[in-house]
Amino acid sequence: MPPALELRGITKRFGNILALDNVDFSVPAGSVTALVGENGAGKTTLVGIAAGAVRPDSGEINAGGETLALSRPLDALSRGVGLVYQHTRLVDDLSCAENVALGVPPSRCGIISRDKLSEKVSQLFDRLRLDRGPDELLASLTLPERQKVEIARLLYRGVKILLLDEPTALLLPQETEELFTVLREEASRGAAIVFVTHRLEEVFKIAERIVVLRAGCKVGQRKVSETTPDEIAVMMVGEVEAEPRLKAGLFEEEMPIPLLENATVIRRGERVARLKDFTLEVFPGAIHGVAGVAGNGQDEIFDLLAGVISPSRGRVMVKPGEIARVPGDRFRQGGIPDFTLSENVELAHGDIRSGFILNRAGAALVAKKVIGDLDVKNAGPETLYGSLSGGNAQKFLVGRELAKHGTPVTCLFNPTRGIDFASRAYLHSRIRAISGAVLLISYDLEELLELSDTITVLYRGESRGTFARGEIPRQSLASLMTGGGA
Amino acid sequence: MMRGGKNREDWKHAALEVSIAFIIALLVGGVFVLAAGRSPFAAYGAILRGAFGSWISFSRTILAATPLVFTGLAFAFAMRGGLFNIGIEGQVLAGAFVAAWVGSWPVGSGLLLIPLAFILAAAAAGAVGLVMALLRVRFGASEVITGIMLFHILNILFEWLMRVWAGTPGAYKSPPIAAAAHLPGVGGIHIGCAIALAMVILVFLYERYTSAAFKVRAVGADSNVSRYQGINVGKVMLFALGVSGAMAGLAGASRVLGESFAYLPDISGGAGWLGIAVALVARNNPLAVVPVALLFGVLKVGGFWLEQELALSSDLTLIITMTLVLTISARRLTPMLARILKTLRSQERGAA
Amino acid sequence: MTAVILGLILGALAGATPLIFAALGGLCSERAGVINLALEGFMLVGAFGAVLVTYVTGSPLAGLIGAVIAAAVFALVYAFLCLDLRADQIVAGIVMNLLAAGICAFLVKRIWNISQNSPPVEKLFSIPIAFGDFRREISILVPVAFVAVIVVWFILRRTVFGLNLRAAGEDPSALVATGVSPRRVRYFALLCSGILCGLGGAFLSIGYLNQFMTTITHGRGFIAIAALIMGNWRPVRTAAACLLIGAAYEAGYALTGFGVPEEVWRMLPYVLTIVVLCVFNIAVRPPRALGRF
Numbered sequence A: 001m002p003p004a005l006e007l008r009g010i011t012k013r014f015g016n017i018l019a020l021d022n023v024d025f026s027v028p029a030g031s032v033t034a035l036v037g038e039n040g041a042g043k044t045t046l047v048g049i050a051a052g053a054v055r056p057d058s059g060e061i062n063a064g065g066e067t068l069a070l071s072r073p074l075d076a077l078s079r080g081v082g083l084v085y086q087h088t089r090l091v092d093d094l095s096c097a098e099n100v101a102l103g104v105p106p107s108r109c110g111i112i113s114r115d116k117l118s119e120k121v122s123q124l125f126d127r128l129r130l131d132r133g134p135d136e137l138l139a140s141l142t143l144p145e146r147q148k149v150e151i152a153r154l155l156y157r158g159v160k161i162l163l164l165d166e167p168t169a170l171l172l173p174q175e176t177e178e179l180f181t182v183l184r185e186e187a188s189r190g191a192a193i194v195f196v197t198h199r200l201e202e203v204f205k206i207a208e209r210i211v212v213l214r215a216g217c218k219v220g221q222r223k224v225s226e227t228t229p230d231e232i233a234v235m236m237v238g239e240v241e242a243e244p245r246l247k248a249g250l251f252e253e254e255m256p257i258p259l260l261e262n263a264t265v266i267r268r269g270e271r272v273a274r275l276k277d278f279t280l281e282v283f284p285g286a287i288h289g290v291a292g293v294a295g296n297g298q299d300e301i302f303d304l305l306a307g308v309i310s311p312s313r314g315r316v317m318v319k320p321g322e323i324a325r326v327p328g329d330r331f332r333q334g335g336i337p338d339f340t341l342s343e344n345v346e347l348a349h350g351d352i353r354s355g356f357i358l359n360r361a362g363a364a365l366v367a368k369k370v371i372g373d374l375d376v377k378n379a380g381p382e383t384l385y386g387s388l389s390g391g392n393a394q395k396f397l398v399g400r401e402l403a404k405h406g407t408p409v410t411c412l413f414n415p416t417r418g419i420d421f422a423s424r425a426y427l428h429s430r431i432r433a434i435s436g437a438v439l440l441i442s443y444d445l446e447e448l449l450e451l452s453d454t455i456t457v458l459y460r461g462e463s464r465g466t467f468a469r470g471e472i473p474r475q476s477l478a479s480l481m482t483g484g485g486a
Numbered sequence B: 001m002m003r004g005g006k007n008r009e010d011w012k013h014a015a016l017e018v019s020i021a022f023i024i025a026l027l028v029g030g031v032f033v034l035a036a037g038r039s040p041f042a043a044y045g046a047i048l049r050g051a052f053g054s055w056i057s058f059s060r061t062i063l064a065a066t067p068l069v070f071t072g073l074a075f076a077f078a079m080r081g082g083l084f085n086i087g088i089e090g091q092v093l094a095g096a097f098v099a100a101w102v103g104s105w106p107v108g109s110g111l112l113l114i115p116l117a118f119i120l121a122a123a124a125a126g127a128v129g130l131v132m133a134l135l136r137v138r139f140g141a142s143e144v145i146t147g148i149m150l151f152h153i154l155n156i157l158f159e160w161l162m163r164v165w166a167g168t169p170g171a172y173k174s175p176p177i178a179a180a181a182h183l184p185g186v187g188g189i190h191i192g193c194a195i196a197l198a199m200v201i202l203v204f205l206y207e208r209y210t211s212a213a214f215k216v217r218a219v220g221a222d223s224n225v226s227r228y229q230g231i232n233v234g235k236v237m238l239f240a241l242g243v244s245g246a247m248a249g250l251a252g253a254s255r256v257l258g259e260s261f262a263y264l265p266d267i268s269g270g271a272g273w274l275g276i277a278v279a280l281v282a283r284n285n286p287l288a289v290v291p292v293a294l295l296f297g298v299l300k301v302g303g304f305w306l307e308q309e310l311a312l313s314s315d316l317t318l319i320i321t322m323t324l325v326l327t328i329s330a331r332r333l334t335p336m337l338a339r340i341l342k343t344l345r346s347q348e349r350g351a352a
Numbered sequence C: 001m002t003a004v005i006l007g008l009i010l011g012a013l014a015g016a017t018p019l020i021f022a023a024l025g026g027l028c029s030e031r032a033g034v035i036n037l038a039l040e041g042f043m044l045v046g047a048f049g050a051v052l053v054t055y056v057t058g059s060p061l062a063g064l065i066g067a068v069i070a071a072a073v074f075a076l077v078y079a080f081l082c083l084d085l086r087a088d089q090i091v092a093g094i095v096m097n098l099l100a101a102g103i104c105a106f107l108v109k110r111i112w113n114i115s116q117n118s119p120p121v122e123k124l125f126s127i128p129i130a131f132g133d134f135r136r137e138i139s140i141l142v143p144v145a146f147v148a149v150i151v152v153w154f155i156l157r158r159t160v161f162g163l164n165l166r167a168a169g170e171d172p173s174a175l176v177a178t179g180v181s182p183r184r185v186r187y188f189a190l191l192c193s194g195i196l197c198g199l200g201g202a203f204l205s206i207g208y209l210n211q212f213m214t215t216i217t218h219g220r221g222f223i224a225i226a227a228l229i230m231g232n233w234r235p236v237r238t239a240a241a242c243l244l245i246g247a248a249y250e251a252g253y254a255l256t257g258f259g260v261p262e263e264v265w266r267m268l269p270y271v272l273t274i275v276v277l278c279v280f281n282i283a284v285r286p287p288r289a290l291g292r293f
Helices: A043-050 A073-078 A096-101 A114-127 A143-156 A173-188 A200-206 A229-237 A298-306 A330-334 A341-348 A360-373 A390-402 A421-432 A445-451 A474-481 B008-035 B040-052 B055-080 B088-103 B110-139 B143-166 B192-209 B211-221 B223-228 B233-260 B271-281 B286-310 B316-329 B333-351 C002-031 C039-057 C060-084 C089-112 C141-158 C160-170 C172-177 C182-208 C220-230 C235-258 C262-280
Strands: A005-014 A017-027 A031-036 A058-063 A081-084 A161-164 A192-197 A209-214 A217-223 A257-265 A275-282 A287-291 A313-316 A323-326 A409-413 A437-441 A454-459 A462-468 C126-131 C134-139
Touching (some): A005 A043, A017 A031, A017 A043, A017 A217, A031 A043, A031 A200, A043 A081, A043 A192, A073 A081, A096 A143, A143 A173, A173 A200, A200 A229, A217 A229, A275 A298, A275 A313, A275 A437, A275 A462, A287 A445, A298 A409, A323 A390, A330 A390, A330 B223, A341 A360, A360 A390, A454 A474, B040 B055, B040 B286, B055 B088, B055 B192, B055 B233, B055 B286, B088 B143, B088 B233, B110 C262, B143 C262, B192 B211, B211 B233, B223 B233, B233 B271, B316 C089, C002 C039, C002 C134, C002 C141, C002 C160, C002 C220, C002 C235, C039 C089, C039 C220, C060 C089, C060 C182, C134 C182, C141 C160, C141 C182, C141 C235, C160 C172, C160 C182, C172 C182, C182 C220, C220 C235, C220 C262
Parallel strands (some): A031 A192, A031 A209, A081 A161, A161 A192, A287 A437, A287 A454, A409 A437
Antiparallel strands (some): A005 A017, A257 A313
């Protein structure tokens, strides 16, 4: 039998980074194929290309015996290839049924046939074991339910080749099981399923075939029955580094710097607190990590420290001026894209813009220093911030905060999210070298394990405990992050 | 958002875009004139004669441009902070009314009375701007809508106060201001014009050299980033709209003290609305406000000759002005025209 | 007493009618993701079109059609500016109002050689209301406005176009992914906006009055936007908000009989609009993709 979906010789560059290097990838119908690899291995790019959302530099895609036009989502959809994104692309203000049928609802003379629509959608929901009515508003659905609506949307359009990009990243173990059941059923109905993940334990539960990517190259392909988790792990990571040790005796010598004391944040119009009785302190010379799945209170911690919001209860123990901050969103919080680097220095350094007359020369001097110091490539003080690549922008932001005086605490929020590998390694080395106290809020558990001396786990706005490095295994941390026990 | 050109290339580009927009605006105006059964050339000739035909008409053009300089600066000032000061028309009225009231005080010396009238007029109009900013900062009410509503409210309020003050129900103007409050001038051009030019230079220097202007610009470019970087966005908005309102108030004061010598309900003559147009065409650049205001002054004064020579409404110039603004705000127009020109040229080549 | 109350109710209905049309016009546009501050201009052009066509043909019904066409064409110009030429939607909206004022004033002068007001024309069909001694007439467009609320609600909720329109206003990229062009949807949404505002304009000039005045809309387009916000961009709630503002205005008018200065009630709708904006801005949620592409 020919493969349901076949990609040949796919190469893709983003700037000077080779994301995919001549990758071949094929998927047979009626089975589940796992696409595994570490962060940045090129998994998301590969499924994006298959779904027509990303345009490859070279290569060919065949689905159902026909060659697909590159970079045309609709073309891919009409040939039966559909992608479930990590963050679902649904419209909150529409009902479930409307979301499923958007663009092609059953209708007569432009009026939607609601009975027919409800019937079709109910059938799909039953099939996917989604216990929701077609008329319920999407906004009321939980994340795993949304994923099923998204799958229903693709099935409604006749998709036979289902690509899922890290569908379990934000799911609880129970929810993951449910999703697997549904996917297995679809595969037994003849669908070809591609499942992207970096969690090996899942792969062996669901997949029949495993394709491993590393740094943009296809390292190999195995049948689950013929391999072991250890073999796949070695294929994914290459050689394994020894973990650095905790600085001994640190906490007896230094006085902690309190940041938050029993801080609770309830956003306007909401009843559930985003952050609950949260206390946070850091030690000079140490890196304190905050781990958690996105949206569990990290934004609120940062906003409190930045002085953008104030706590509903409890206290913030530092003034915004005493804490150097690198926000989570480079271009919407960190700097103004239309401004030059020099102007963005001026923006963040209150002491430079405090006088009546603008201190342009002072700002340019700091900008020049930051550019040289952090190795921001192809930039000068007059370069527009928005023209920097993600990695360079992030370096600039970190450098700008390091150049501040009188800030005993540096707070970094996802400092290396979505940037190239070299910049990430470089920034990590710089973060390690910061002499004051560092607060590292990150969604990336690998990063936290690599850098932090202590880690607080955040779940639904509450602390699930603070641990020193090596005190707790990685799986337990992951479990705490998703609401499980240690 | 909109930033003044930094180098020569930007300037050239901006000048080209304004020229194209101006040509389109004249063409649209021409279509209306043709539709009205007149010759566009006769109409535009009448406008030019009306604006430059004699010293008197020239001085009128200058006087018409003066409030537009104030209001254009005012709109641009707030716009730098990302705020649409649509309340300028109301702020002009506030400035005019307070100037008329202060001007009627029995203070003998103009040296005292005139600055006092200007300052209080600016303060009153600035307060209107502050109210808009407060509603925006405190309640998130769009300044565009509150601005329009405040204009209607102030318009009715001052008309009412004017009648009460004049003491007759049918009064169409306030009691006249004292002779001491009349602005001095030469050849029909009063000192309000000089104040307007001084304001231009002041705003230019402010934008170039002060930290306050930088903060306003940062908030206008991205209020969210500014908030995260420790700028008090609400305070900056209050400042920008307050100063903007105050400058609009100067326009009203200069009209009352220099030309009408009393408060009239239509004292503004649309200077507030036109100020928006001036700022948009000048791309919020204070130096560019002067020539653009002059251009609009020409259209305004010349417009009256349309009525006299061709029996056409002077509102033609409003059509031209607004078409000009729309074409300038249409960001994709120039690239689109360039593309069309290119296809035409390649077709020509193909034909040859 | 009955007569007074009936008068108040009818007055409130008449006051709300142009607001409802304009607010529904704004709703069509903004639910599709296009900010529309040009409602005032759309209405003005509609009011002028109504009088001009009625004047030429002698038929107010033809005038009504003229109003709708004039406002629709004007709305399409706005759509072209915003959707294809990517003009700033706030700037373009404000300036379209001024352009409308310029065009109408220019044409009034040219056609009737007078400034500001047109000569009187025949009014649109009215429904007589009789209750005891009480006799009044209300324009046919008053009930039409309420029918329009239902129609807009039905289109939004039950038709393919309405579904696409709502998706265009919430998340155009989701729409693109299904193969529908948000640009096309928004063009049609603005066409609807123009038609509705045209009806609102026609009500002012040949339904309520019998002539065109250059100041006939008097900020109603902006009051309608406030009502739209108060109604959280939902048709029925928006219409209720329009009724409330209409009623408050009528009540204010009635108060002038008790020695309250006339100016106070003239200011009332504008003050009320500001209050409404401040109070309701917190509780409502605009379409997510409003003003974005």
